[in-house]
Amino acid sequence: MTTASVPLPNWITYGLIPLMNLMLAFFLSGLVVWSIGESPWEALKFLIQGSLGRGDAIGFTLFYTTSFIFTGLSVAVAFHAGLFNIGSEGQAYVGGLGAALAALALDRYVPWYVTMPFAIAGAAIFGAAWALIPAWLQAKRGSHIVITTIMFNFIAAALMVYLLVNVLIVPGKMAPETRTFLEGGQLPKLDWLMALFGLDLGPAPFNVSFLIALVMCYLVWLLIWRTKFGYEMRTLGISPSAAIYAGVPYVRTVIIAMLISGGLAGMMALNAVNGAAARLQVEFVAGAGFVGIAVSLMGRSHPVGIILAALLFGILYQGGADLSFEMPTITRDMIVVIQGLVILFAGALEHMLRPAVVRIYQQFAKA
């Protein structure tokens, strides 16, 4: 109560406090590493080198970053309208179906840049469609969006396994996945972009969808802060009673916001399906939808913050994988613990340090 209302300069709120949270998370992670008898400094070195040390490492890091930008934007758009979309995971999964169908239908006939708009549209439409039912239930029936989107994640998982095992599988093969797309259905790698910086991408799947993600960041910024619909979304998100007063149509706003959110989540599939694997596989989303929640929270639902937070989680994903490879005593599970600590401090406990910072700031401001 005493410090919550004290305004702080933006560089503290958006720069210093997140940085302090991050440091704290890394400090605790260091303790965890130390407690199993490994050197925290060594571990940190492997983590950084494994994510940023080489061309291919950076390529993998940016590949993960791309997925997290899409899902982070997805969560953020819904959040601005006051909706907590937990379903980005499922929406991305179903979005993969749309992206894959576009690629499967067109890859034999046209080059990738012709397929791309159809893949984008397919991913977005299928992702949006998967968000439509929870959105409609929320808008018309008051069913809580958190509950319905969680349930739709499970339904999406079951549906996709069924389709991949029974419908889309290549006859005679054991793996539940579609055939590999030809080049006309893939999104090319950005090796030329890496080469500009003198880096060799190697086998890393960093691809054109990264650029699509950046464009989406700009479009989301435009939507939220420069359009009348974005204004209505924010009004509804901050003050539902003021939204009714202003005549913001609740049903329409909720449904459109969720469609956009679902569409952005679906576009994550461009990166994983058309960009990396060149085929639709079971469980290709691999938790990116849930990471999007943390990314959005940490990025304060702002596209710039989301890019930075997505990069951080990209580093943790890629560097963490490398770390557990280099230091076998640090298992995959411990990497998950470290990621969990970052989410905890940066996302869930973002206000833990604030009162102390406010007090220190007031001391300085007085002087």
Next chain:
Amino acid sequence: MSLDPSTVPAIELVGIDKKFGPVHANKNINLTVAKGTIHGIIGENGAGKSTLMSILYGFYQADQGQIHIHGKQTVIRDSQAAISLGIGMVHQHFMLVENFTVLENIILGVEGGMLLGRDTDRARAKLQQLQKDYGLDVDLDAIIEELPVGRQQRVEILKALYRGADILILDEPTGVLTPAEADHLFEVLRVLREQGKTIILITHKLREIMAITDEVSVMRRGEMVATRTTAETTVEELAELMVGRRVLLHVDKDAARPGPVLLSVKNLTVKDGRGVTMVDDVSFDVRAGEIVGIAGVAGNGQSELLEAIAGIRKPSSGEILIDGQPVAGLDAARRRDLGLAHIPEDRHHMGLVLKFEEYENAILGYHRDEKYGRGGFLDLEAIRKDAEEKIAKYDIRPPNPRLKTANFSGGNQQKIVVAREIERDPKLLIVGQPTRGVDVGAIEFIHRRIIETRDAGKAVLLVSVELDEIRSLSDRILVMFAGRIVGEKTSDAGEQTLGLMMAGIAA
């Protein structure tokens, strides 16, 4: 300092200073409150009263200065410390658990022990004694939400006394009370004073200050500008001290020249969320060029009536015509298109989005207008220019359209709403509590704007629980009681007559 307990002041604040960033909320405040007196503190919104009381109650720490309680210098770290020093606070918005009983609410936080039981019995005995001593009659086993507001306030006072308070701070205590309930409260305060309690009363209402306080301190822009013995001052002097210039407490206006009917309400019935009838078969007209005031004690259906007209709440039966057009099924935005403007009762939850910057609120409800951007986009430059013009015209301070709305004082927030609604040039203006929580200077300004709107040939429907406001602005007065309009009077009707009608006693 003398150690004679009878002359040691209950509270002495010396050189209290508090800054919030660039905002200097309290500047070198000195205040002495004698024991066993009722001390009023008045000042415009944003004058620093709440900050000062928050410092006294331990919500904030002063940057500089000392607090002496009963002659002893103390540091009040938090509200627990304040309570243990015998300071109790009755907030403007009650801090009660609605579905608990009175007793449960009072012992909440001081239950003692893991199990309720014996302690509860002891609490009951102690409370019954307190009730007898101070005449604070309220059923200890009643559920809070079933009690009228005046009773709920007594629970708050009991709660403070139960915790051993002998200094009571009351923040705008009569804002939610009927005139009769306010009189009861003053009765209680007098008894408390007789029993040696010290009371600080924060209020906007000069009349209350005159009626009940022994001394009064006036704050303006973070400074304590004067302390007066109440018996030796006048309402005019206090108003002038508060605002820093002479204030017209009465509005001059010409006789109304009513034109065609712009709002017609026919047999309107409105139910609330629980299905309770709040507006019961109400019919009336409002014509161009007149102000129709709806008087009534808060909670008698006025809010629901306004919301039904504005398109926020769906009526269960009846008809509303705006400028001759039936508006059933139209939402708030469509009704605005017909020429309706609405200054809502609750600016914090309806009229404004407090987290928005000022310019964003200056278009709330009108953001779809072409002049604020073509197509789906917002034209920020046009919006900010428009906001700046309104800020200049309505003297909204600070004059910064990029400032977060929550950082404006109550009076200036209300001006943002008033400017937005009146400057749209509506045919029909409906207004709820236009000056609730607004300082004297802004009240005068807002009243004048409402009269100007009438004189420009608009229809105005005014709802207020301030009888003075209704009487000085309205051309016709409708009195609402229990969801019905129980009578119509002209503006020269006596306060007594209207008061009895508002209480449902006379028609």
